[in-house]
Amino acid sequence: MPHLTKSLLLAILLVISAVTCFGQSTTGTVSMSATVSKFVEINSGGAVTLTGNSGGGVTTDGVLNSPLAVSINLGELGPSNTNSFVTAQVPLKLRSNAGYVLSMTGTVTSSGTTSNRIGAADVGFGLGTISRTGTGVNTSGTDTNATSGDPTLAANGSVNGTSGRYEFTAVRSNLSAFSSATTALNGSFIMNAVPRSNGNGLTVPAFFAIKPQFFENGTTTISVTFTVTAP
């Protein structure tokens, strides 16, 4: 290789080294990433409505958009209560960024000792009309109500012709169907891309009903837990 060529190559290398040492650049890079996890929540949809009661009352009421923690005293459930049903309507509010499943578990504990005590089958249950309204709500989403709705509807129960006991006979219309976690409602994502501060969501009333009858005297405790998940 001619010496002149060698010298030129060396000189070019020097220039390249010089530029490298100067460390200048006309570009810079900013890479970014973000994660969105599935999110679901259940809160109170507002105040509880208690009807047909004799005595009793709402001990701890629901507060809109606050964690659901309601306590209700249904009052007298024997024949001295002459109303057709004692009904508690508990508004629920659900929100999610993914398809959701609302399940429920209910237990009924009575101080009675005979089959005439209040049992899970004597506590009617159902979810009412589902509402997806308001800014930021996926109003075109669909929901499937696995219950039969308001348990006091004539179609959902009747007096047993043999035993004479009133029974909630429709599909998933009483708490005996929810002795373990059982789906009550499911549907598509509820919220569009809006901040959590948006107060809207899916609302649905949960109905609980007992028909006053000649139950064995005593006290009964009904405990219900709602759980929403995003499978």
Next chain:
Amino acid sequence: MRLRLFTFAFLTVLILAVAPATFAQALDISSGGLPTITGAVNGSVTGNANVTGDLVVTINFGEVSPLNTNSVVKVVVPIALRSNQPYQVAVSMSGLTNANSEALQASDVGFGLQNPRLLGGAGQICNQSTHIVRSPFNNDPAVSAAIGANGRVSYPSTLASLSGSTVILSGPELSKNNSSKRQQSDGWVFDAVFALTPQFFVSGVSSATLIFTISPGPNAPC
């Protein structure tokens, strides 16, 4: 042998003599200091704390579903610029192309340019021209965020405001001296501000890459 040495020496001197003239037109973009992040859950930002280091920043906004109860995730990336001629800075973006409109979109990431200041307290101050943050990027998106009619958070400028290579800044020369080396204190620093409000986005992981490029800009006398 003597001729070879002479040739080599001559070429070296020639190149070194020409180099400063060439480098005197240098345009440079680098880190302007350590980037910061606030409001993040499981998020982070990494970059070069040294202003003579390259601008290579990695932002992880972390969780931006409602699981993050902070009002906004804000990232500030200081960018140092040096030039001895009028300049402009352009940004191009790749990525962040979610088909689902309820998933994170480029328009959900606020992006603005703020807080111009002298690098290390020194740099060229021109009286005849100013540094111009091009519309609509002259804002702090974390402060100027608003709720749109559809309930979604909006910003005056976002990553969706970038179309191809978009000029976001231009101005007169930035450096006093003609050194082609990165100085600790001879240029300007601007903060690139990114804001992302946690929302009910469709779940998933999103990513994007921004390329900042400095190049000769429109005439801007100093």
